[in-house]
Amino acid sequence: MKGHNFSLARLVAILRKEFIQMRRDRMTFAMMVLFPVLQLVIFGFAINTDPKHLPTALLDRDNSAISRSLIRSLEVSNYLDIRYLPKSEQEAERLMAAGKINFIIQIPENLAADIGANRPAQVLIVAEATDPSAASGVLAFIEPIINTGIRRELSGALSFAASQPSLIQVVVHRRYNPAGITSYNIVPGLLGIILSMTMTLMTAVALTRETERGTMENLLAMPARPLEVMSGKILPYVLVGYVQTIVVMIAARSVFDIPMNGSILLFFIVTTLYIFVNLTIGFVFSTIARSQMQAMQMTFFLLLPQILLSGFMFPFRGMPGWAQIIGEALPATHYIRLMRGIMLKGAEASDLWADIWPLGLMVLLVSALALQRYRRTLD
Amino acid sequence: MVNLSSSPQDRDTQSLVPQNLAINVTGLTKIFGTKTVVDQFDLSVPKGAIYGFLGPNGSGKTTTIRMVCGLLVPNAGHGTCLGYDVRTQSADIRQRVGYMTQKFSLWEDLTIGENLDFVARMFQVKNRTQKVAETLNELGLSERSSQLAGTLSGGWKQRLALSACMIHKPALLLLDEPTAGVDPKARREFWQTIHQLSDQGVTTLVSTHYMDEAIQCDFISYIAYGKKLIDGPSDKIAEMVGLFTWRITGSGLKQAQKHLENARGVEQVARFGTALHVSGRDQEALAQSVKQFCQGTDLSYEQRTSGLEEAFIHLMSGAEDNFQ
Numbered sequence: 273m274k275g276h277n278f279s280l281a282r283l284v285a286i287l288r289k290e291f292i293q294m295r296r297d298r299m300t301f302a303m304m305v306l307f308p309v310l311q312l313v314i315f316g317f318a319i320n321t322d323p324k325h326l327p328t329a330l331l332d333r334d335n336s337a338i339s340r341s342l343i344r345s346l347e348v349s350n351y352l353d354i355r356y357l358p359k360s361e362q363e364a365e366r367l368m369a370a371g372k373i374n375f376i377i378q379i380p381e382n383l384a385a386d387i388g389a390n391r392p393a394q395v396l397i398v399a400e401a402t403d404p405s406a407a408s409g410v411l412a413f414i415e416p417i418i419n420t421g422i423r424r425e426l427s428g429a430l431s432f433a434a435s436q437p438s439l440i441q442v443v444v445h446r447r448y449n450p451a452g453i454t455s456y457n458i459v460p461g462l463l464g465i466i467l468s469m470t471m472t473l474m475t476a477v478a479l480t481r482e483t484e485r486g487t488m489e490n491l492l493a494m495p496a497r498p499l500e501v502m503s504g505k506i507l508p509y510v511l512v513g514y515v516q517t518i519v520v521m522i523a524a525r526s527v528f529d530i531p532m533n534g535s536i537l538l539f540f541i542v543t544t545l546y547i548f549v550n551l552t553i554g555f556v557f558s559t560i561a562r563s564q565m566q567a568m569q570m571t572f573f574l575l576l577p578q579i580l581l582s583g584f585m586f587p588f589r590g591m592p593g594w595a596q597i598i599g600e601a602l603p604a605t606h607y608i609r610l611m612r613g614i615m616l617k618g619a620e621a622s623d624l625w626a627d628i629w630p631l632g633l634m635v636l637l638v639s640a641l642a643l644q645r646y647r648r649t650l651d
Numbered sequence: 652m653v654n655l656s657s658s659p660q661d662r663d664t665q666s667l668v669p670q671n672l673a674i675n676v677t678g679l680t681k682i683f684g685t686k687t688v689v690d691q692f693d694l695s696v697p698k699g700a701i702y703g704f705l706g707p708n709g710s711g712k713t714t715t716i717r718m719v720c721g722l723l724v725p726n727a728g729h730g731t732c733l734g735y736d737v738r739t740q741s742a743d744i745r746q747r748v749g750y751m752t753q754k755f756s757l758w759e760d761l762t763i764g765e766n767l768d769f770v771a772r773m774f775q776v777k778n779r780t781q782k783v784a785e786t787l788n789e790l791g792l793s794e795r796s797s798q799l800a801g802t803l804s805g806g807w808k809q810r811l812a813l814s815a816c817m818i819h820k821p822a823l824l825l826l827d828e829p830t831a832g833v834d835p836k837a838r839r840e841f842w843q844t845i846h847q848l849s850d851q852g853v854t855t856l857v858s859t860h861y862m863d864e865a866i867q868c869d870f871i872s873y874i875a876y877g878k879k880l881i882d883g884p885s886d887k888i889a890e891m892v893g894l895f896t897w898r899i900t901g902s903g904l905k906q907a908q909k910h911l912e913n914a915r916g917v918e919q920v921a922r923f924g925t926a927l928h929v930s931g932r933d934q935e936a937l938a939q940s941v942k943q944f945c946q947g948t949d950l951s952y953e954q955r956t957s958g959l960e961e962a963f964i965h966l967m968s969g970a971e972d973n974f975q
Contacts, residue, residue: 485758485759486752486754486755486756487756487757487758488756489722489752489754489756490750490752490756490757492722493720493722493745493748493750493752494745494770494773494774495742495745495746495773495774496773648741649721649722649723649724649741650717650722650723651723651724
């Protein structure tokens with residue numbers, strides 16, 4: 273019966289073996305160390321749900337001492353950066369559709385006059401509300417900021433107004449997502465995350481699977497060019513990507529009631545670009561990884577920033593500069609902006625060019641890297 | 652080290668002018684890390700010849716074959732395979748070479764038919780459907796063509812792999828231990844096929860562990876620890892080694908083996924069935940030792956020509972001395 277009992281010696285033997293294997297698999301080890309570091313950095317520093325310095329367009333129709341002091345008080349608050357001074361409402365709306373601004377502040381021409389005459393005064397603020405959390409901080413604080421700022425300016429003949437509890441009323445228009453529904457923001461972004469994960473994973477294991485099963489040697493002994501192998505491995509999954517897209521779209525429409533305000537053709541063109549970026553990234557991974565396990569780890573390593581730094585989960589403009597730079601380099605960031613632009617804002621290709629070309633450039637660069645890395649020998 | 656420039660025996664052969672060499676490489680060297688796996692390897696294989704690669708495990712046979720077909724880039728050395736440069740024209744070589752890997756490397760999750768079809772497509776075989784059907788027929792696997800390759804037994808996998816690597820009618824076959832795990836009948840059929848192809852002018856470079864297969868080759872090259880120890884026509888190998896052998900039969904072989912192992916002039920003693928083969932290079936000392944021991948016992952003894960077996964055992968022991 274001795275052999276049937278639990279043996280500490282055998283356990284130690286197995287532990288030893290596992291530790292040896294773990295030590296030899298440096299990639300896994302590196303991942304295990306880097307994962308928590310990455311998470312800490314992202315959660316600890318990059319995520320800020322109370323974003324400041326949000327780009328804003330200003331339409332000052334009043335152009336009075338009071339309107340100028342209002343603007344100054346906004347700038348001092350650090351919540352808004354006034355970057356554009358559009359001439360018309362249409363121009364301001366275009367800036368918003370292209371994702372260049374989060375807010376439009378419109379000061380009516382009779383603001384100073386209304387205050388002087390002790391009439392109710394109003395300022396309009398249009399918020400880009402596709403991501404409700406990005407706008408909520410500003411919308412909560414803007415009225416007290418404005419009123420406190422203006423009160424200091426009121427002197428002399430206007431000092432009577434300073435005692436009014438709410439001098440200027442801020443009228444808020446939530447554009448694109450008037451009810452502030454979170455799923456409007458999440459669902460189009462989710463498509464980007466789902467595609468990123470599955471597409472990258474599929475091709476990441478493509479070559480490592482051949483290597484692990486010993487079939488790579490046979491494949492290499494055949495007269496196949498790298499581009500043939502890469503295309504052959506990638507193209508089947510483009511179809512898989514379309515199927516996923518259609519499933520998500522049907523769900524978005526029927527379950528979440530997400531509108532499709534833009535062009536379906538444009539939607540599929542940018543989705544195709546995005547699918548290709550992810551598939552080629554996966555192919556690059558599979559030329560680096562030695563096993564399928566490593567390929568999977570690399571995929572998840574990329575997925576984490578794609579979720580957290582792309583503006584999918586947290587407001588992009590709430591992140592510090594360095595995190596935004598990393599975010600700009602991630603395909604999901606551009607794709608999620610494009611999806612929100614097309615589906616919710618009905619934006620056109622000309623509005624979205626700033627996010628289309630980076631995806632195209634990524635396809636080219638990553639493909640070139642994949643082809644360059646693909647080894648035609650067993651060396 | 653012996654390099655031979657004679658033509659293969661028993662066969663219409665051409666003289667060894669370079670254009671009639673299927674493989675002609677010199678100084679081939681491969682280093683992995685700090686380990687020199689193949690060291691200054693020269694190889695000349697005449698067109699249509701069957702060239703046997705022998706050597707212990709890890710001696711560099713597979714690495715050499717991979718360098719010849721362009722799967723590994725040599726650290727040093729140069730030469731041609733089928734007239735194409737092994738360093739720069741590996742794409743041309745791949746198209747014309749049939750390479751059978753040591754480990755089964757077809758796709759286990761494809762069926763037998765799908766595997767053959769895939770290989771045929773990759774090599775752009777003409778009349779593909781017909782060719783695949785023929786191959787399945789020759790294999791006797793027509794009825795099982797929709798069976799997954801992974802479910803085949805070891806021997807059948809080997810046969811499938813061999814057929815697959817010949818489907819594009821390559822001019823050169825590189826076979827890395829093709830008969831490992833194959834039953835004797837299938838092995839005999841395999842060698843019949845190789846001889847037929849050889850008659851049609853197909854060159855074969857085959858690595859093996861089996862002595863009976865080595866004898867089937869026109870040329871033999873013996874490798875140990877990345878170096879070529881001998882290279883020549885298979886029937887001349889023993890002579891090239893310069894080995895003399897005595898055969899002892901009778902009762903009391905065990906004791907004889909013990910005694911003779913340390914006798915003067917005896918370099919190796921090996922048991923062959925009911926006989927003892929005692930070999931050495933010093934003809935006189937060997938004869939004296941054998942006669943001295945056997946006289947006055949029941950043992951009978953006779954001199955015989957050394958065979959490949961003795962030659963290889965000898966080479967192996969020498970290899971250990973030299974490189975370990």
